[in-house]
Amino acid sequence: MTNTAIIEKTKNNSTTDNLGTQINKEIKFTFFIKDKNVIAQLEQRGMQSMREVQYRAYNKVFEGHNVMIQSNTGSGKTLAYLLPLIMSERRGLIIVPTYELATQTYHVAKTFTSRVGINAGKLCVDLHADILISTLGKCREMQMADRVFCCIDEADRILENDMFLNGCFKQFILVSATIDEAKILRRLVRRCGRWMKISTQTKNIHEQIRIIDCDLDNECEETGSDEKIAFYRVSVTNEQRIREFYMKIEYDHKLFIFVELLKRNRNKKVIVFFNTINSVVFYHNLLKRMNFNVIAIFGKINQQKRKAIVEKYETIGGVLLCTDLMSRGFDFKSIDLVVHFEPSFNLDGYIHRKGRAGRNKSGKSILFLSNLEVKLTDGINRIRELVYIEKKFLERNKSTHRVSFGDIPLSNSVYSGSLVPRIQKMVKNDFVLHKMAVDALKSFLRIYEGNTGKNFNVDSLNLNDIARAFGLKEIPILDFV
DSSP, rough: OOHHHHHHHHTTSSSEEESSSSEEEEEEEEEEEEHHHHHHHHTTOOEEEEEHHHHHHHHHHTTTEEEEEEEEETTSSSHHHHHHHHTOOOOOOEEEEEEEHHHHHHHHHHHTOSOEEETTTTTTEEESSSEEEEEEHTTTSSTTTTTEEEEEEEEEHHSSSSOOSSSOOOOOEEESSSSSSHHHHHHHHHHHHHHOOOOTTOOOOOEEEEEEEEETTSBBOOSOTTTTTEEEEEEOOOSSSSEEEEEEOOOHHHHHHHHHHHHHTSSOOOEEOOOOHHHHHHHHHHHHHTOOOEEEEEEOOOOOHHHHHHHHHHOOOOEEOGGOOOOOSOOOOOOEEEESOOOOHHHHHHHHHTTTSSSSOOOEEEEEEEEHHHHHTTTTTTTTHSSSHHHHHHHHHTTTTTTTTTTTOTTTTTOOOSHHHHHHHHHHHOOOHHHHHHHHHHHHHHHHHHGGGGGGGGSSSSSHHHTTTTTOOSSOOTOOO
């Protein structure tokens, strides 16, 4: 039976794993991979059947074609490119955005082959290995003349950087949960145009590159001139087991509802996203003083300490406060709840953040939005309208904008008469904590102004209400406002 026939047969004979990801019972790893050691390692991990993105991408990556792989977070993208690259025995480079993702990818690859090295931060192992995993900064230092492929994980993020790949690559693999096809190819051309023999001045990328879709039957429609650079597109959208909510909540109530939400999820694994390091630092110190099991991570922490923090969180759980450093690539298990305390300024950021939940069981994502942020997000990829919402429930509760969080009702109308004043007193009487609160408030205002431009008018804000979200009774003197 042919590869295509097997895939066709199993379209009506599939199941869903505990990630909500479609797994095909018929397509085993053994159909593509004959190496007994690799199969044994997969079986030790409890993996026998391929996920959809893996079997659709395998042949095109293995055969050396240019491939774009787009699929949900947690859907198996890493093995979708790693396994065919390992089995092809070609030499190449895998670029990832962070040290943590580099080490994670390295350890996964190391279970299947000894032909892998890493160059990330201070970690340099076997730089002459056939497959070298590197962060962006480190790969700039290396010569790539003998490397055939270049795989860029989280390609949308990496290609935003001012980079130029110093290598004559014959194959590109672009991987991300969020790929704007025209934008990402234009960036790739600009970074690598001289090697791809494409004019960097072209206005229409499709004049130079043809896109070939690979459908569910693994058949690819060959169209366009052979003179154009061809990219095979593997795009898989699986239903994720993440329930998504947003809550309209004003700043003066935000701190109380946030604390209440954490109280009611004390035995859960929670990740909270902020837009600035100063916000992470302030809330981390505040919640520690309130006896929450909370840890914090952000870019300014050195790599070894970040590694220890991640391992601690994986082991003991609790609440992880972080910036967008943690929104991509980290394969956390069993995250129950993602809280967007401050909203991302673009839809891609939101998608990557909420994708930390539901990776091997169901999870929830809740987005806090003030009236100001609702207006801003209407102009920033319309996040508010694109968040999946239980419409019927919200229609029944328009008066209070109440959101049912499982069995936990939370509402703007609920407000503690004692908790917030106690927090404000704590902040006021602690010089260090007070300074952290002021710094977080300043950073909050700066980043909003920087990301929203003309839409942001400080004079139109109730700064006292915003200050209360940072444990301050009223707005302090801020010289830049």
